[in-house]
Amino acid sequence: MxxxxxxxxxxxxxxxxxxxxxxxxxxxxxxxxxxxxxxxxxxxxxxxxxxxxxxxxxxxxxxxxxxxxxxxxxxxxxxxxxxxDNFRYALFEHGTFNRILVDSVIEIGLNLPIIIIFSLLVAVMLNTRFKGNVFARAVFFLPVIIASDAITTALSQATLLQDTMNNVEESVFGNFEFQAFLLEAGLSQSIVTFLSNTVNQIFNVISYSGVQILIFLAGIQSIPSHLYEAAKIEGANSYESFWKITMPMVSPHILTVGIYTIIDGFVRAPITELILSLKDNLLYGYSASMAWIYFAIVILIIGIFIGLMNRVVFYYDN
Amino acid sequence: MITKIRTYLRNEAHRFERRVKAKGFKQEVSYRVTKIVVSIVRSFIVFGLCFVILYPILQMIVAAVTNPDDLSNPLVVWIPRQFSLEFIQFAAEILDYRTGLINTAIMSFGVMILTLITSSLAGYAFAKLKFKGINILFFFVLFTIVVPPQTIAMPLYMIFNRLGLTSTLSSVFILAFLGMGIKSGIFIFIFRQVFRNLPKELEEAALIDGCGVFKTYYLVMLPNASSAFITVGLFSFVWQWNDVFYTRLLIAVENLNILALNLTSVSTKLVYMLQKLGVDQTLAEGISRNPLLVGTIANTGALLMMLPLLIGYLFVQRYFVESVERTGIVG
Structure with a gap:
């Protein structure tokens, strides 16, 4: 040239x-x-x-x-x-910032393991051949298409409508009875609350883990099949080969999925609302300092997550 | 039919006998039982979760086509006595559906094209056209991914405000073209992974046949990365369609109809519309506090907003799942 x-x-x-x-x-x-x-x-x-x-x-x-x-x-x-001064104001003087920040962090901390485990399980299940798996795949990635803050906001206004349509007394009672059963069985109150909260937000968990399922699914399909064949010849059943082959081979993607999950939660975090409302009131200084505190904490969480994961992750190349 | 079942059973019995001879009765039975149990448990979980996903969507559809009188009638479950399109018309009116749809479609489509151009070029450069210091630049790609958008939200608004571009679509377009739009960093990352996995021999063969760098990219690499284009295109379209954050930041609601924005302010819009119809303001505000009415309108509006995506998904669903698997994003 x-x-x-x-x-x-x-x-x-x-x-x-x-x-x-x-x-x-x-x-x-x-x-x-x-x-x-x-x-x-x-x-x-x-x-x-x-x-x-x-x-x-x-x-x-x-x-x-x-x-x-x-x-x-x-x-x-x-x-x-x-x-x-702005940072001091945000951390020590503002009425709700600390609480909302802690809420946001807890939400990340709780959702991260739930979403990782859930999406890995779903990916493993969707990867096997069974009747209707094309349909199941299509349905599982539907939430990727329709997960939108706008729709969530709109539907949060429509709870009464849903209750009216669902004959709410019955469903709440059913859930309540099950909780009572678990309490009777000797589980502690906090565990029962955690479980019932998780079950109640199953729809959210599904709708936030579409991309994660895709990543895991792609990861599972890139595992060379000769590994499974060798394991089968050696007498491993599918349970064993899941823990000995699928898990280690997929573990690098746990890192990707985890970081994606954290990033994906940014805009949904309750802190966003506060930061934007301060911006709308033209208090840019406070708003910016809060955003920086949030950023620092997110980087910290990602750092901790990578640090923890690096001990577990297995790289095939090395 | 009966003969078919009979031959099937006979074949199964033969197979079972052969297996029992080879493996022993106990193993064969336990193998079969495990298989059946696993498949029952799996389908229970998979289709249960499918139900969880589909249930709210079905409910939205039913609520949207039900006659208002039937909504609070406890005798009506799922199938309304009378279908009506009243709520759909009403919600379409409030959302200003036609212009909103056109604007949103133009916005999403434009952003998709611009994102594809920028991120594929950048991804290709990061994968194949290495020069000194490019690793530092790639570090900045990762950095743009982990910075929460709220951190740069206000200055971003100020920049576009100074240029006089807020409340126009061009602000979103510029961001997409400059590779700073919604999750652009991830798209660049995907393209880099995909181009990196393409064999070097392709490039060498193109060079021998007389292709320059751009021709190699355009004629050889692009067609080979089509799955990445599908993935990135779909995601950027859908995320832009559903986005509230950037749109609310850069595009004011009053000037431009964007469906996602209209949907977040249903009750305000309801008051506005009632006033336009000549209803007294206090009364209008009172009506807009009726949670069942607002809820049903919001519900129908949400359905209207996701409807084009749902219809599109029916057609591209196959590519969507396959392409992500084939991109080798993870490989």
Missing amino acids: KLFGKRITYKQEKVIFGILFLSPWIIGLVFVFFSAILDSLLYSLSTVHFISGNATDAEISAFIESLGGFAFKKSGVILEWVGL
């Missing part, structure tokens, strides 16, 4: 096209992602004052003077430096 009249090698051509191919993404990274994350960091460390559309430069600089301290104009807003 020729460039500016000079011949270039294939290797150089590859580099040029590599940069060219990446250019939209790099532009996005620098001008959208980095600039947004830098702004967000600055917002979290300052009080944000908005400039009305018709303010002159002189007025703006006078306003900055009047603030005293360290203030500057950045991308359409005036930032008054307050250091870590």
Whole structure:
């Protein structure tokens, strides 16, 4: 290929096209992602004052003077430096932030193992051949299509309708009786509550684990079949070969699935509502600092998860 | 029919006898019993879960086509005495369904195309066109995946606000084209995995036959990665369709009808519509507090919003499942 009249090698051509191919993404990274994350960091460390559309430069600089301290104009807003005050406010002064944050973290912590185990089991079951497995697959990935916050919000308004249609007294009573039975059987109250909560949110668990099932299913199908044949010849039954072959071979995907599950929960987390409502009230500083605290905790959780998993994960290549 | 059953049973009996001779009676029986028990348990679980998934959808459909009088009638279960399309019409009116549908479809389709272009190009570069420092760039792809969107939400809004692009579709399109849209990082990751798994020989053969880099990508690699294109295309379309977060952030509700946004504000829309019909404001607000009415409208609206996706899913369901398995995303 020729460039500016000079011949270039294939290797150089590859580099040029590599940069060219990446250019939209790099532009996005620098001008959208980095600039947004830098702004967000600055917002979290300052009080944000908005400039009305018709303010002159002189007025703006006078306003900055009047603030005293360290203030500057950045991308359409005036930032008054307050250091870590916003973080202090979020953690120690705000009424509900701590509780909602803990709720969000607990939700991740509870949902993570449930979703991983559930999706692995479903993937194993869907992988076997049985009558109607095409139908079952189609149904299991339906929630991927229809899982939407908008629909969840809409349906949360429709609970009375569902109750009316379900003749609610009976179903609640049935569930209640079963709980009483478990309590009688000697299980502790907290375990029973946990179990009944899990069972009650089975629909949510299914609808949040569509992609995870797909990942596991793909992982299971990429296991070479000669491993199973060898195990069968050695006399292993399918239960044994699940624990000795499927589990280790699938374990790297547990990492992928776990991280995906955490990421997927971001927008659904209860903290999102709080952060966006503060933004709507133009309290950008508080909102940004809360978002950063949430980010730090999420990174921590992902780190812990990877750390724990790295002890268990088995890599076939090594 | 009877002769068929008879021959089937006879064949089974023969097979059983042969197996018993080979393995011994006890083993054969226990093998068969285990097999039957496993299949019963499995189908119990699988179809039970299918029921859990399908039940709310069926209920939504029934509630949407039921005559309002039948809804609170305890004698009516599942099959209404009288079908009516009243709620569907009403919900369609409130959601502003026709324009909403068109806008949402344009938005999702545009985002899908732009995402496919950017993320496939970037994924290809990360997989095959390596240069110095590209690993650092790939680290940033992973970084964009783990940063929660709320962390960059406000500055993102400010950036587009300064450009005057909020409350237009172009803001969403620009984000998608710059590879910063909904879960774009994951899409780039998928493409990288898929292109990396394509053999080097393909590229070498293309080079010998006189293809440059772009031609190799366009003529050789693209057709081989079709399953990845299907996966990423489907997911970006569906996620954009269902998204509330970015749409609420970047597109104001008043200016542009997006189904997902309209659906989240059903009761406000109901008040607005009743007022437009000349109902007194207090009365309108009172009506909009009737949970059964609002619930049924929200329910029907949700059905209307997911209906195009459901219909589409009927057709592409096969590709959806197969392509993810074939992409080798995990391999």
